Amino acid sequence: WQSYGRQSRRFEIIVDNIIKAGVTASDTLVDIGCGYGAFLKFLHSRKDLSPAHYCGLDISKEMIEFCRKTYRSKNVSFFNVSNLGRYCSLSVISGAFNRAATRNLFKWENYVASNLLNIWRCTQKTMVFNMQHTPLKKSLITNDMIYYISETQLSALLDRVGAQYWLVYDAYLPNDITIIIR
Numbered sequence: 001w002q003s004y005g006r007q008s009r010r011f012e013i014i015v016d017n018i019i020k021a022g023v024t025a026s027d028t029l030v031d032i033g034c035g036y037g038a039f040l041k042f043l044h045s046r047k048d049l050s051p052a053h054y055c056g057l058d059i060s061k062e063m064i065e066f067c068r069k070t071y072r073s074k075n076v077s078f079f080n081v082s083n084l085g086r087y088c089s090l091s092v093i094s095g096a097f098n099r100a101a102t103r104n105l106f107k108w109e110n111y112v113a114s115n116l117l118n119i120w121r122c123t124q125k126t127m128v129f130n131m132q133h134t135p136l137k138k139s140l141i142t143n144d145m146i147y148y149i150s151e152t153q154l155s156a157l158l159d160r161v162g163a164q165y166w167l168v169y170d171a172y173l174p175n176d177i178t179i180i181i182r
Helices: 004-020 038-045 061-070 105-122 151-161
Strands: 028-032 053-058 076-080 088-094 123-134 147-150 165-168 176-181
Touching: 004 038, 004 088, 004 123, 004 176, 028 038, 038 053, 053 061, 061 076, 088 105, 105 123, 105 147, 105 151, 123 151, 147 151, 151 176
Parallel strands: 028 053, 028 088, 053 076, 088 123, 123 147
Antiparallel strands: 123 176, 165 176
16 A cells, blocks of 8 residues: 555545445454455454454465464454355455556456456445546556556446445545445
8 A cells, every 4th residue: 555544544434334334243244355454453443343253365375374373363264265255244355456467458357357246246245345446438557557447347347246336435545436335
């Protein structure tokens, strides 16, 4: 992330919208692309949302090992996997698709779409994710490998999901969009 302040604001938007969506304390929250556990740490600072179980997933073995050592609790688990292979009440993806793994825009957009559709199929209540967006007619990948989704591509993706959704824009986070799907 560019800064701790921007990351915290993203997390605030996610948690505020999880609460608005009506997620309860008995729900299971899966954090896809959990990294070093920053979202879990943020959840601990907020007393208004405490899921029954938090599950962090990441493709980095080192990140998962760090999280397992750092966050020990019977209500917390971490797995080194590349996809969501279980059902959950709530799925959160904060920034996991913002950095492209290829310069091939077609491949990356297909990868993002197929993963989000798979995650949605395994999500029973609400999925929240954020992305960088561009007002241009076509998505793009910058020289720094940052993926910016176009309004057209985002609309097509949300049409494929086929569920109720809303979008959150925040003045403090230009180019960020948070998508909540129920």
